[in-house]
Amino acid sequence: MRRRLLEEAARLLGEEGPSALSTRRLAREAGTSTMAVYTHFGGMPALVREIVAEGFRRLVDRVAAVPVTDDPVRDLTAVATAYREHARADPQIYAVMFGSASLGGYRLHDEELDVGLAAFGQLVDVVRRGMDAGRLRRDDPAAVAGQFWSALHGYVSLELSGFHLVVEDPESQLLWPMLAHLLEGLSDDAHRSGR
Amino acid sequence: MRRRLLEEAARLLGEEGPSALSTRRLAREAGTSTMAVYTHFGGMPALVREIVAEGFRRLVDRVAAVPVTDDPVRDLTAVATAYREHARADPQIYAVMFGSASLGGYRLHDEELDVGLAAFGQLVDVVRRGMDAGRLRRDDPAAVAGQFWSALHGYVSLELSGFHLVVEDPESQLLWPMLAHLLEGLSDDAHRSGR
DNA sequence: GTCGAGATATAACACCGTTATAGGAGATGT
DNA sequence: ACATCTCCTATAACGGTGTTATATCTCGAC
Numbered sequence: 001m002r003r004r005l006l007e008e009a010a011r012l013l014g015e016e017g018p019s020a021l022s023t024r025r026l027a028r029e030a031g032t033s034t035m036a037v038y039t040h041f042g043g044m045p046a047l048v049r050e051i052v053a054e055g056f057r058r059l060v061d062r063v064a065a066v067p068v069t070d071d072p073v074r075d076l077t078a079v080a081t082a083y084r085e086h087a088r089a090d091p092q093i094y095a096v097m098f099g100s101a102s103l104g105g106y107r108l109h110d111e112e113l114d115v116g117l118a119a120f121g122q123l124v125d126v127v128r129r130g131m132d133a134g135r136l137r138r139d140d141p142a143a144v145a146g147q148f149w150s151a152l153h154g155y156v157s158l159e160l161s162g163f164h165l166v167v168e169d170p171e172s173q174l175l176w177p178m179l180a181h182l183l184e185g186l187s188d189d190a191h192r193s194g195r
Numbered sequence: 196m197r198r199r200l201l202e203e204a205a206r207l208l209g210e211e212g213p214s215a216l217s218t219r220r221l222a223r224e225a226g227t228s229t230m231a232v233y234t235h236f237g238g239m240p241a242l243v244r245e246i247v248a249e250g251f252r253r254l255v256d257r258v259a260a261v262p263v264t265d266d267p268v269r270d271l272t273a274v275a276t277a278y279r280e281h282a283r284a285d286p287q288i289y290a291v292m293f294g295s296a297s298l299g300g301y302r303l304h305d306e307e308l309d310v311g312l313a314a315f316g317q318l319v320d321v322v323r324r325g326m327d328a329g330r331l332r333r334d335d336p337a338a339v340a341g342q343f344w345s346a347l348h349g350y351v352s353l354e355l356s357g358f359h360l361v362v363e364d365p366e367s368q369l370l371w372p373m374l375a376h377l378l379e380g381l382s383d384d385a386h387r388s389g390r
Numbered sequence: 391g392t393c394g395a396g397a398t399a400t401a402a403c404a405c406c407g408t409t410a411t412a413g414g415a416g417a418t419g420t
Numbered sequence: 421a422c423a424t425c426t427c428c429t430a431t432a433a434c435g436g437t438g439t440t441a442t443a444t445c446t447c448g449a450c
Contacts (some may be wrong), residue, residue: 001397001398012250022436022437022438023437023438023439024210024436024437024438025206025436025437032397032398032399033398033399033400034399034438034439035397035398035399035440036397036398037399037438038439038440039396039397040397043438043439044438044439095294098352098353098356099290099294099356113357116358116379117227117361118360130395137326140362140368142362143362143368143369143372145361146359146361146362146365146368146369146373147369147372147373147376149349149353149361149374150346150349150350150353150359150369150370151345151346151373152349152350152379153349153352153353154344154345154346154347154348154350154352155345155349157205157293157348157352158293158344158345158348161293161294162308163293163308163311164341165343166312166315166337166340166341166344167335167337167338167341170341172343173335173338173341174342174345175344175345177338177342178342178346178377180380181342181377181380181381182373182376182377182380183348183380184379184380185375185376185377185378185379186290186376196428216405217405217406217407218406218408219405219406219407220405220406227429227430227432228428228429228430228431229407229408230409230428230430230431231405231428231429233407233408233409234429235428236428238407238408239407239408323434
């Protein structure tokens with residue numbers, strides 16, 4: 001029953017948006033009563049937290065599935081693709097993950113934040129490999145990964161909001177050039193001049 | 196009365212978050228009945244749209260107040276500061292502006308999108324000045340401004356979500372280095388090598 | 391077979407957005 | 421001055437929401 005509720009909740013959230021995710025609607029859809037939500041989760045916000053945590057787990061899986069090549073910079077763009085695909089696969093869930101806008105009084109908690117940091121750790125690893133390979137200037141890998149993430153999340157967020165349409169072909173005019181320019185600024189000068 | 200409702204709604208949204216912004220609560224707070232919301236705006240979503248539009252107008256004003264110097268790149272960072280300060284001054288309103296998460300069935304409309312594009316136009320102008328001055332590589336100014344905006348919005352969004360804490364001092368380790376590296380990647384090579 | 395614990399269903403409370411309806415205030419026309 | 425007409429307001433109602441208390445049920449342990 002627990003799983004059934006989670007599945008149905010994620011489906012409702014993904015298909016019809018946050019407003020469709022109500023205790024009663026969910027109970028009806030799952031063929032039970034509203035009490036199930038309280039006995040299994042303790043309330044709607046806690047259930048949403050579980051969905052968010054699951055969203056982060058799926059993000060981790062998706063990034064982990066990106067193959068590791070001998071070109072860390074190329075790997076970074078592959079991670080970016082995986083990240084964006086995750087957001088586009090479940091835009092509503094992504095919005096809840098990062099939208100400070102609350103969904104039914106939901107607020108980020110330590111548990112999900114930890115899962116989110118796990119995903120961030122993967123990115124830090126790729127960045128560190130880039131530094132070890134001499135492709136990125138040596139620096140704090142977490143800081144560099146954070147910069148990459150900020151830019152990537154910014155584009156994805158604007159894309160989901162519809163604001164990316166300030167240009168005709170956002171992916172080829174915004175996303176990839178932005179990451180390329182950022183990586184160029186982050187690149188190891190020696191490697192760049194030697195190329 | 197119209198203005199009174201808008202002021203009170205913005206106050207409630209800013210002080211207690213989206214969940215506090217209800218028709219009944221707002222009417223009570225403004226000393227009237229719920230009907231006022233419908234006679235003046237036609238419903239809660241339309242009222243939220245007005246608040247969002249006002250938010251964009253305030254953003255435009257804030258950016259317009261940034262002084263124009265003879266260093267367009269420095270101006271860009273000043274615009275970034277103004278942008279970030281706008282978001283931090285009213286985080287909830289910023290979240291509604293860009294959060295694809297709906298607030299009471301609210302959805303972005305053409306009218307507010309136009310006001311948002313006005314703000315974006317200011318940024319395009321600064322970027323174009325940077326190209327004219329030979330500080331930025333010549334390119335489509337809208338695309339470059341969009342890249343800058345994506346990165347900036349990404350950091351601000353993560354900051355409001357609380358995810359910027361992946362590093363100790365996010366502003367000095369994430370925001371400014373990210374923008375600096377992006378600008379370095381965008382800079383005119385001739386100017387850079389000549390420096 | 392009985393007992394006890396956990397999950398479920400029902401009903402209630404207060405709140406929500408929205409709408410229909412009735413009343414009031416103020417301007418306008420005669 | 422009076423009547424009318426329009427705009428705004430207040431009240432009440434409908435269906436929906438999250439949440440809680442209470443009662444029932446089911447099922448495993450002894």
